[in-house]
Amino acid sequence: MPIALIDCNNFYVSCERVFQPRLEGRPVVVLSNNDGCVVARSQEVRDLGVKMAAPWFQIRELAERHGIIAFSSNYTLYADMSNRVMSLLADFSPQQEIYSIDECFLDLSGFKHLDYTAYGQRIRTMIKQHVGLPVCVGISASKTLAKLANHVAKKRPGYAGVCDFNALDAAALDALLSTIAVGEVWGVGPRISARLIDMGITTVLDLKRAPPKMIRTQFSVVLERTVAELNGEACLTLEEIAPPKQQIMASRSFGEYVYTLEELAQAVVTYTTRAAEKLRRQASLAGAIQVHIRTNPFKPDAPQHQRGLIVPLPTPSDDTRQLVRAALFGLRRLYRPGFAYQKAGVVLSELIPIEQRPRTLFDDTVAQARSQSLMRVMDGVNRIMGEHTLHLLGEGLEKRWKMRRGHKTPNYTTRFDEIAVARAD
DNA sequence: TCTGGGGTCCTAGGACCC
């Protein structure tokens, strides 16, 4: 069963380059929320040795020396670009799994006599032409192998952006796998990688040939499955429909330290509102809400305070006001004065589909209906008029604590007043 | 001065039951 993995190259950076072609060939990074650390790097930046997740303030000097251009994350833009890519890719196979904002799997098993490498090149050309983004394509018999094939397509110029493992004979494939570090395998993170290397399993080929039972006892069934996948046995199926989330989070670091309960409450109301919107979008109710606050863990000399609390709801709900009440109840119990808080967040859990709302004798169905219409109106207004048009006053008006985004580009594709302008001078 | 955010799955261990 041939599976293709299509992955955009340096996705966020490439999105920015589409609208500023002069950035082509120049070192570019995109920063995380709060302009905290590097979350996307152009090839030029990788070549300078800048690591993923490097704190921006630490590499600032290097950046200045080499003229690295930095952008704040513009998730509105990236999400829109992603949708365009995914809907184009959907035309290349009846089965598509959108795995993340910049990758998807396609099941190619229906295409019997296809030249997969040529097909991969057609995909590349199509995406480049219609969206302007560079992508690479990996093809093989399992998801794990397709991921590796994609890695090869990205890293080895000889493949010109498309690598089909099926096109190699067994010996050639093993030879190739013996040149890739075991840590590149999907599902092998830094911890497991270090342990494997201690055991003498250093390359992908070593892991492919490791005895599955030993891997199971020493590690887990998960890694055992990975070994099977490396041997061409597809254990992971294509998930075309994303299952509803089991928990929904919203949290942010603050742009400036927060000291007072009042300001923490504003943040908690804001994040709860966001989480509740996501909750309603997937038509679920939450049975509990967890609140957490913390000081800056990177400042061990400063007084530290970090706590979380789960607040059960009287009945499962998707009403922002009810969730906010519970969250603030939790916050008041967590809060201790005298600390410089750096982050707060909420997690909605015990989610159930809305049609499974438990019924009791004492349900106030009138209040429930009112709540539903109110939320529908709020969501509707915010969808049409722009997010945040209608919100609870508890979010605060000033938001001194809101995140820094000093280098954000316009929402070129989603707002008429920020649309890209082309000049012919 | 400045260090992201949002998820999933699995396992071990404790509580509890008969």
Place this chain on the structure above:
DNA sequence: TCTGGGGTCCTAGGACCC
């Protein structure tokens, strides 16, 4: 000196992913 056995459920924590 000796202190059952087997099962389920729940939670916290660890590992991973992008």
